[in-house]
Amino acid sequence: MKTIGMLGGMSWESSADYYAALNRGVKQQLGGLHSAKVCMLSVDFAEIEQLQHAGDWQQLAEILAGQAAATERGGADFLLIATNTMHKVADEVEAAISIPLFHIADVTAEKLLADGVQKIGLLGTRFTMAEDFYKGRLTNKFGLQVLVPDAAQQDDVHRIIYEELCQGQVKDTSRQVYLKIIDNLFARGAEGVILGCTEIAMLVKPEHTTVPLYDTTALHAEGAVKLALQEDS
Template sequence: MKQAGIVGGLGPESTVDYYESYIQKYQERMNSNQTLPEFYINSINMYNIFKYISEDRLDDLSAYVGGAAKKLENIGADFVIVSANTPHIVFNQIRERVSVPMISIVEATYEKADEMELNNVGLLGTKFTMERDFFKKPFIGSDKKITVPSEEDQQFIHQRIVDELENGIVKEDTKKAFVEIGNKMIAEEKLDGLILGCTELPMILKDGDLNVPLLNTTDIHVDKMVDFTFSD
């Protein structure tokens, strides 16, 4: 059985979600709540991530997150994940810094959307995730459509993520606004799915809040972790 390594702290709230979800899914796979997985978490500073991206210091970003992944490898992790969408801007560069396999949240989410036969999806996340193309590439490359909100809505979503969700704050008026943005995208773009492309978004948007399937990237990523844990 393989031991996982999680680069966490990106932010702390979603790292807790990863921790709890991984344990729950592991126990379900083992069919026992009397066992626990042994794994590693290296919690780093999410504000460094925002700083490096906003200053376009992508080499520093890959060195920072890649260094955290390497530490996990050095203490015995058999594979590594980065528990956030935004740092996947430099996922390929991070992957090159370690010798053990890494599981991409972007690749896992694309595979899930393809499995669900979704061809026209929306993407919500931090402004960095929505405005850059790293999440969009696998969809566009397979002739699937992927749409982000307007610039104004992107900025609003980003600020509420950073100021509220990253700090564990969930407000009803923020949820209402996010649902309105999602519904507007669904109506205008005829979406058949919506990607929650920030690991804090499931704190505020749940299945049934909108009239299309929500792709919870945290849940999708953890499923891949569990699969890899039990793989040969």
Template sequence: MRKLGLIGGMSWLSTRTYYSEINRLVQRKLGKHASAPMAIESLDYRSLNNLESDEDWARATQQLVDAARRLEAGGAERIVITANVMHRAYDDVVDAVDTPVLHIADCTAHRLEAGNIGKVLLLGMRSAVSEGYLRDRIEQRGVKILPMNASDIEEVHRLIVEELKLGKASRDAERKLKTIITVSEQAGAKAVILACTELEMVVDVDANILPIFDTARIHCQAAADWAMSDKAES
């Protein structure tokens, strides 16, 4: 098997999901005693939370670049950033290392394209929904992301930051997300993209009004498939 390098700590709950899900997928294919070779750079989320200014993002980006370099030096053969929002720094990380970096939006767009999904609702933190670093890569595959109203964007962002990233999953959050998804279905959405790992805490990915595409789990599947693939393959 090939060694993965995970940049984590954004939050540690997300990192736990990646570690357990990748190993679960490996075990399912290779047997109950199998586990994936991995190195994890778990960063301090206090310095990566609520990034607003260009200076904040420059500092955070440098932390990811430094983490990627350490993973590369430690023998990681592919790097995975375990947070949708931190893919805002993806290009800088790619430029800093020779090791390939697996983009979460590319994996998700490929799955949507394979399922012939035309219109989707994108749920995540404010920058993940409003900026282009996820949206553009998804829409390049012919998938249309439906617009959200500003109040819903802010409410989902608040729930993620103030509740989910602290491990809290309230009934109120479940109801609010269900309402947003129902309204999007009425507006023509054919599926929902969960662009925040912690959203699975309040969105039932198996029993919902629309199909749910969980970016983290799709990302984990792609990482596990690569780790288990023949080294002669790309």
């Protein structure tokens, strides 16, 4: 079994879900007392959040690159960045390590294509929805058409992530806000919606809507388990 490297803490709420999903996945495949081999470094999210909203992505890239290199030295065979937003600096992180970076957008796109989806809605932080590092990868590498909420809706989605979900607060009123936005994306032609922030699945689950949801945390973890258990060729 390969050792999964994981950069966590962004936020720790979703990192806890990641860790549980990795271990559940390995146990399901191997049974008994088996669990995942994980080398995780967890950051102080308050520092990360401040740099994000200050727009200091260079400093963020340096922090995560350093943490990634330390994870590799700790024995990781490949790396997960356990957050969608920080894939904005994925290229810089990848350049700092010699092990593969398992990109969250790629495993999500592969699932969409397997399901025959061509037009997809995207929810996430404002950075993920408004900028091109995530949407562009889905379009340019996989040929997907990506729809995002309007500016006011993006503000609501972003605010709820940082002020509530990242602090472990799950409110029904906020769920209704998200469900209305999801319905709007579906009405615009989206065949499903990517939960493109690792905290959103805490709030919105498949039983809350008939619109197909793609939980990036679950997909990333599931793909990582498969990779960890693959036989070396």
